[in-house]
Amino acid sequence: MLAKFSYRRPASIQEATAAASRTEARILAGGTDLLGCLRDGVFQASRLVSINGIKELKGIRPRAGGGLRIGALTTLTEIAGNQQILDSYPVLAQAAAAVGSPQLRNQGTLGGNLCQRPRCWYFRGDFHCLRKGGETCFAAAGQNQLHAILGGYECFMVHPSDTAPALVALDAKVSVAGRRGTRQMPLASFFVLPKASLVKENVLEPGDVVAEVLLEAPPSGTRGAYRKVRERGSFDFALAGAAIVLAMAEGKVRTARVVLSGVAPVPWRSAEAEQALVGKQLDAATAGVAAAAAVKAAVPLGENGYKVPLVRGILEETLIALAV
Amino acid sequence: MKAMEVRLNVNGEAKQWTIAPGDLLLDVLRREGYFGVKRGCEAGECGACTVLLDGKPINSCLMFAAQAEGADVLTIEGVAHGSTLHPLQEAFLDHGAVQCGFCTPAMILNAKALLDRKPHPSEEEVREALAGTYCRCTGFRKPVEAVLAAAGAKR
Secondary structure, X not given: OOOOOEEEOOOOHHHHHHHHOOOOEEEEOOOHHHHHHHHOOOOOXXXXXXOOOOHHHOOEEEOOOOOEEEEOOOEHHHHHHOHHHHHHOHHHHHHHHOOOOHHHHHHXXXXXXXXXXXXXXXXXXXXXXXXHOOOEOOOOOOOOOXXXXXXXXXXXXXXXXXXXXXXXXXXXXXXXXEOOEEEEEEHHHOEOOOOOOOOOXXXXXXXXXXXXXXXXXXXXXXXXXXXXEOXXXXXXXXOEEEEEEEEEEOOEEEEEEEEEEOOOOOOEEOHHHHHHHOXXXXXXXXXXXXXXXXXXXXXXXXXXXXXXXXXXXXXXXXXXHHHO | OOOEEEEEXXXXXXXXXXXXXXXXXXXXXXXXOOOOOOOOOOOOOOOOOEEEEOOEEEEHHHOEHHHHOOOEEEOHHHOOEOOEOOHHHHHHHHXXXXXXXXXXXXXXXXXXXXXXXXXXXXXXXXXXHHOOOOOOOOOOHHHHHHHHHHHHHHO
């Protein structure tokens, strides 16, 4: 049906990284994004490396000393319904539940959700755009109502993941297996802005496999939420969204992490909103100040100015809901 | 592109098929005669190609057949028992929840996965379970009523 490629089913991470190191090799997990990219000609593959037989990449396990390890092959349905995640990391459960349709959540994996390619219609369509190695961002002066208002630079894609902002808000780490062993990094530094690379959304090199995501035990007084606004009620990518994790102490915000989705080429951490929250009583006035701060640096394109008030509204509503 | 073998259970029967690595589960199922698996958008948006894989709804247009190795696949052809319809199928007929019929296999499989997991769902849970499959005829009201009625009938 699709163009010709070979299909490997390695049994270990080491075999997978070796098999995936070849040019035009692609990792296959759930496949929901990969199939669309291959079908739309976003990229080609000469070899698919299915990691679905690698047991270490599956499941949700407690960490010694608290926290969780979530294997990259854990499906979004599993994350959305996991009792420990619902109890301790509601922002992540809500984000996973907000992804796609029930079918897509049954197929899609956490690793795949972090590594999915942009949904920009020029990138997905027959346009040799900057992100495909071309010389033009067609969205910059074209149809850009779904594009970035923050962090754009020559390319104005938005990062499509819902789980990524939630995990960045939780200060999660990601473990990446590669040919030279395994390395860990904060998930926030996994993603790269167009200024750093116009053709990559993350730091992965050929042969790298996202192995697992690591969460610390939440400090006491932590609360969080993920809010996503989409064009359709049933399922869609985010027009805009926000993952918020607050640690409260004596009625005041002790620490805050505010990460926006759908408005920037990476999960966009708003230091401005966080600064406006820390040390304050969480009320409508604080929420309004923080929401305004988050979009102060926004630079809308021709058709996406609506995202500025949308982000403000999302932040105000979600912060006020978290105050109760 | 070397041919490969895939072994799986379809509607309770063990199958072994020769496939190409790029074959979609949708195409292989239809090639093997399971025409209740519908080809719709082929992009994961319409859900007409839904089958149950190990009891869970998936879009067979977004899965390689090779990924179904060792899995239990249920298509609409395996839902009735002989000439006895499944209560969901009866309920869809009774409630006029079938119009053009193109989404009906997927709707019933989505609903079956929900009721197998949660026999007495709320209306909201039914709506969420059907959200990944487009129906352009009924406006979803009758399918939702049919699923709730089938759940009630099971009590």
